[in-house]
Amino acid sequence: MTRIDFHTNVGDPLAYACRLARKAYASGKALVVLAESRRLAAFDEQLWTFAPLEFVPHCMAKSPLAADTPVVLASSLDDAPHHQVLVNLGAPVPAQFARFERLIEIVGNDEEELSAGRERFRFYRDRGYAIETHKQGS
Template sequence: MTRIDFHTNVGDPLLYACRLARKAYQAGQPLVVLADPGRLRAFDERLWTFSPLDFLPHCMADSALAERTPIVLTADLARVPHHQILLNLAPAVPAQFARFERLLEIVGTTEDELGAGRERYRFYRDRGYALNNHKQGENQGA
């Protein structure tokens, strides 16, 4: 069964997602990042700029390099090369999340983000998934 981790009360979800991506990369765990195309572009830009000392190799899922790239960005999970960790930056439950060993959910602090996060949480809980909660504020490190 997919392990699901919720990271809540996140002030800057894209920056936090970069930190989670760095953590997965440093641990040698391939990562797929799901979001709409506009958010993926913003996340791609943040991956290049969030830390002057880190390079996180990443590409889009339709790239010829996706099979060999540890961080793959996509708006559609139909054809992704990795199934270890899924980082969901979309507001909805990913249709194919159960194909992944682990799912990371980030919930920001705006009303829209909180509402969507609560809906996703209920969805997983009601289907019997064990949910791990990591509330930010007390511990900002990822």
């Protein structure tokens, strides 16, 4: 069964996801980051600039290099080449999250993200998933 972690009250979800991507890459874990295309483009740009002296190899899921790249950015899981860790930056429950060993839900601290995060939490809980919660900030 997929391990699910909720990281809540995150002030800057994209910067937080960058740090998670760096950590996954350093530990040798394959990571897929899921978001709608505009947010994914912003995340892609931030991955290039968040730590000037550190590079996190990444590409889009439709790239021919995706299978060999440790961090893959996707707007749909249909093209996801890895199934170790999924980071969800989107509002809906990922349709194919159960294919992954681990799902990390990042929930920002604005009301819209909190509301969507609560819905996802209830969805997983009601289906019997054990959920670990990590509250950030104050």
